[in-house]
Amino acid sequence: MVSTVPDAATTVPLISLRGIRKHFGVEGSGQAPVTVLHGIDLEIRAGEFVAVVGSSGSGKSTLMNILGCLDRASEGCYRFQGQDVAQLDADARAWLRREAFGFVFQGYHLIASESAAENVEMPSIYAGLSKERRIQRAQALLVRLGLQGRLEHRPNQLSGGQQQRVSIARALMNGGSIILADEPTGALDSHSGAEVMALLGELADAGHTIILITHDRGVAAQARRIIEIGDGRIVSDTAAHGTAGLKPGLLTMPDLAESHKGSTSSGRTWFAEVAEAARSAWRGMCMSPMRTCLTLLGIVIGVASVIVMLAIGEGARRKVVEQMGTMGTAILYMGSKAPSTGGPAGQLTEEDLAAVRELAEIRRVMPVIGDPVTVRYGKADKQIYVFAASEEMPLVHHWKLAQGRYYTGAEDRDLAPLVVLGHKAHAHFFPDTPNPLGTQLVINNSAFEVIGVMSERGADSGAQDYDDMVFIPYQSGRARVYQTQTQPDYVVVEAMASEQVHDAEKAIRQLLLARHGGREDFGIGNAAARIQAEAATRESMAVMLGLIAAVSLVVGGIGVMNVMLMTVRERTREIGIRMAVGARQRDILRQFLTEASMVTLVGGVMGLLAGLMIGATLIVLGVPAVFSVRAMLGAFACAVATGLFFGYMPAKTAARLDPVRALAGE
Structure with a gap:
């Protein structure tokens, strides 16, 4: 057999x-x-x-x-x-x-930042053993080799013989x-x-x-x-x-x-691999605290500057938009003029204005009559621009009252003698009267009751100062102040939205040409186009501020790359050890990418906090700053992306190291 x-x-x-x-x-x-x-x-x-x-x-x-x-x-x-x-x-x-294979080297080749147990666990990390099982096995091996009291000791706390026992335990970890x-x-x-x-x-x-x-x-x-x-x-x-x-x-x-x-x-899940790489990365950061802090500083400055610059830019933009909102970001001005082909100037009738109101692109139509008129209160008198318009004036110009109220449409139709003061007009006629409501002003020999005071607004690009005006109902103004006026001096037209201003202008022109027999005896001024251009300029400036701040973030990223290149050089032997115990190239790549990301992640969080603190200080000091959650998240995401981008080359360099040369490195 x-x-x-x-x-x-x-x-x-x-x-x-x-x-x-x-x-x-x-x-x-x-x-x-x-x-x-x-x-x-x-x-x-x-x-x-x-x-x-x-x-x-x-x-x-x-x-x-x-x-x-x-x-x-x-x-x-x-x-x-x-x-x-x-x-x-x-x-x-x-x-x-x-x-x-299990390697036992003359120089032990233990990773200095890891404990005896963690050094022994390393091969099983790359083998995919669960954390609980690898801890149990590493401890059992170390106890078996007589190191039961040295599990948490670092290599520099062990004798040569003990380090070699750790090396043997590591060689046995995967069998x-x-x-x-x-x-x-x-x-x-x-x-x-x-x-x-x-x-x-x-x-x-x-x-x-x-x-x-x-x-x-x-x-x-x-x-x-x-x-x-x-x-x-x-x-x-x-x-x-x-x-x-x-x-x-x-x-x-x-x-x-x-x-x-x-x-x-x-x-072994992807999350477990990243978590292990993050643990090693954090420990590596703690091993060189000064260098880590200097690296973090670049990221912190970058993220904080982006957040603060964008907050200041957004605050300035909103303030400008708010100020320009009082001028109207969707406003057109319409008036009569002589046609370019010759002949008399046209007339804008009530019927014309009613037809314009019916256009889909139009929100409001406000006729205006205004001229300097003598206004008196007691012994004080002054030539004041008397602004006669409908009750829609505060809505059209996005203008708030400081005191009292504005007149209504019914009061306008009833020719009510009511007046609302501009900010400076109030200061001129009532310097010692904080609340002038109920008093009487004489406008062109007609008495008008003060019912409100407008908030401070400022002049509109060199035009008559709105704060120095007084405001009366349109119909009352025609009947009591401007009796000879047969049509409005000009008409303020508000489009449905600032994006529809040009469409509204085109629709008005077509309508009035049809109503005026093809004669262009009217003019339309597009004030919104100038305002929008200025707002766009402000937005461009805000973007420029953000880009300038982003440069510091890039500089911080370059700092991360330099530090990671230095780290790879300093930890060449560690890379060789990891390769010897079974780490793949992608494991090494993940390790160092995680370290770069960890630096930028921590720096990003600190930068967010620093940016918020600086911004809060600026707000307290009166600087307009508006924080945007999207901007903050964007800055944080850019910081992490910067870490990945600038950390990739050092990580790739580490992953491509020759194991033998890496083990021989210092």
Whole structure:
């Protein structure tokens, strides 16, 4: 009867190298490349405890980097459980480092800002293990390795032997089927070194494949197979003619080309990945508080200046619009004139005005008669512009009363002798009487009762000062003051909306041409066009202020980019460590993009608060400022977008680092 159980000689080797060569050198530099490995042929089976021994410069570390998928061979074939590693993309190699290998380095390569437990957890973060499970596993491993009282200690609070134990625990976090130990005792005293070798022996006994890189033959002698390498070639190999009796490996390797795809999707959400990156980013910010504060300052100034500038611009615009609203932002002026073809001036009749009122584009039509007339009160008299118009005057000019009331349409039709004073007219005739209501003014020998006082308005672009006028009903004015007047001096027409001013002007012209037999014996002045142009200018100025302020936000973003580039350079070794434990390029990219976004996020919040405080101070000081929620959200969003934009290049630089060079970086 023939056994169907494959023995060690017939199973596919865990690792198989054929003709592996490695050249170093920059193409196009004009210098010949340096060959470090010269045609390495090697097989390692699951469960072996192998020591690769050689002097410094012999190529053993380069061989380890290739075995651990940190580097790629220049020539030859590397098969992992029968699959060609050269065919794997960067993510698949990262998956292999994460799931199959565990690295133990001479320099420990622990991240200084993370605790012992957090360093151990790192491989499982990229493997997608839930937070609760990875914390439990990391703590269990550290307790198993005798570090139960050191879980929250940072690397600088641990001895060399303790740091190496943390490194071994990290290598075992995802199973550690294959432990790649590069000079694990090189930086340790003899006692700590013996403890580490004892641990590796225990792991080998438990079925882990151990590949030990060392120059110390005494350390190598503790392995069960010794491979000596010199000048990039295998000098000797103590492998027995068979490997029967080896414990089977712990790894069942699926198709590498497919298995890494979606490997973080199960049990690990996008939110969890971002949350973990944000935690690391926040800790990184806290490690360099002065630099972080200076970086934040640029973002804070940018966001605050955008908010304050836009608030001031909006306040100025609204104030101008409010002031111009009293002049009417949808107003046309209409009057009689002689036609350009010759002949007498036309007449604007009551019927004409009634027809204009019926147009769909027209809201109000207000005829006006006005001239300087002698006005007396007691012994005081003055030539005052007496403004005779309908009761719609405050509505047409968006003008409020300071005291009393305005006359009504019924009072106008009844020829009621009523008068409303302008602000300056009130001050002139009643300097010592705050409330002149009920008193009598004599206008052109007719007595008029004061029933109201208008609020202060100001002159309209060089025209007669409205505050120096008095206002009487139109019909009463014709009957009592302007008896010889046969038609209004001019007519104020208010369009339905400022956007319809030009349509209203066109409709009035067509109507009056039809009513006047085709004679253009009238004129229409578009005052709203000038007012709208001025408002548009104010809006443009507000936008310009916002753009100027945005420049400071861009400058802050450039500061973020500079700081992130410096951070990448300072944390090159950390990036290499993360790659060694299985981080993909997109994991590194996300890490540093999150850090850039975190800086701008915190700076944006602080900028919002600073902008509100500055704006509130300005309002207290009397500066017109109007805060817009949309502007604040826009400034905040721009800050975050700036962080992403300017942080992308440093993050991309970090993601593209070569793992071997990154690990060797300072």
